[in-house]
Amino acid sequence: MSKSEGIPAPAVRRLSLYLRQLEALRETNLHTVSSKQLGQALRFTDAQVRKDLAYFGQFGQPGIGYDVNELIARLRSILGTDRTWRVLLVGAGNLGRALLAYRGFGKRGFEIAAVFDTDPAKVGKPSAPDFDMPVRHIDELADAARDLQIRLAVLAVPAPVAQSIAESVVAAGIRGILNFAPIALHLPPTVTVVNVDLAVQLEQLSFNVSAGIAPSE
């Protein structure tokens, strides 16, 4: 239960980036990598890399570096992506359909197992042209979450209904929500919410571009 205690969220985010970089290095048949090499492409110092990894245990050998395959396996295990996570998608609008088609999820072990909406024009129809999976009514969500033992949901619903839908999703046993609605959800502290607000991210760009300064993420 104490796995993530005291570990800063940015360090966890960087683990994802290290993992991606390691996978790219493995494609080039590299077997070992130093913290410097690992940080380089991502513009992090070797000290940063070592510090981030140190939160999670002992990795690599001084003077030799990290075994690429071993570090990939350990990072996947830490991030919980050494298994497949089934995810519920709530909202079958444009964004929901784009997410269904987004290959990045499947590649990283996330599988959209069911799609929900309230729109009678969508319920019972295929969720997207290339997806046979029919859209189900949101009233069936609690049953589906229990039957499929799902703990993660993606919310691609309009802002005005997001809070009430999030509450019913949580009541259905969901413990992690990726929220695309541009509002702050108020949920019990046992639920993790990651917000994706695309306009906020564009605002970061307009801030930097109007300031004439360009810090990267």
Place this chain on the structure above:
Amino acid sequence: MSKSEGIPAPAVRRLSLYLRQLEALRETNLHTVSSKQLGQALRFTDAQVRKDLAYFGQFGQPGIGYDVNELIARLRSILGTDRTWRVLLVGAGNLGRALLAYRGFGKRGFEIAAVFDTDPAKVGKPSAPDFDMPVRHIDELADAARDLQIRLAVLAVPAPVAQSIAESVVAAGIRGILNFAPIALHLPPTVTVVNVDLAVQLEQLSFNVSAGIAPSE
């Protein structure tokens, strides 16, 4: 040129959240707000709110609080969203089409002015069912950026071509990129890149849900 110097990126991100919250408060006809009230809905302390705003100047009056309209206007000016930003969209696939339909952009002053792709099956056709704007070939991007004086682009292209497309976008004068491809772009330091990697965000959820702990963003 020194507008953003020394200001931590998370503080800039929080400005967007304050702005959103203020706009919601204005809808309820609230005219003044304290730092505590402003922080409350977002789960920030009043000290955090005051510290974040202090990076950008003097706001509000002790004992009275902030004038909602005035603070909205000043935050918009700081974030550069007191004007409309025209944006180029590169990639007219599922994600590109979802972004075209995403109302969050327009609401915050970002307008997709042109859509580009390389796929001959897409070029010349309407970019999405509800959008008359035809998809243009990516070879026309430099001319369009110059003619329309555009400095921001959204990249919704597959990972393998993202780096080379990003380079041509930068060569066309673009200074800020919202990147959806799950790779780290290597670009000159004068260019700001904000990465949206949805799988990374799901990994943050799987980490927290498998750890049984739920820190919020």
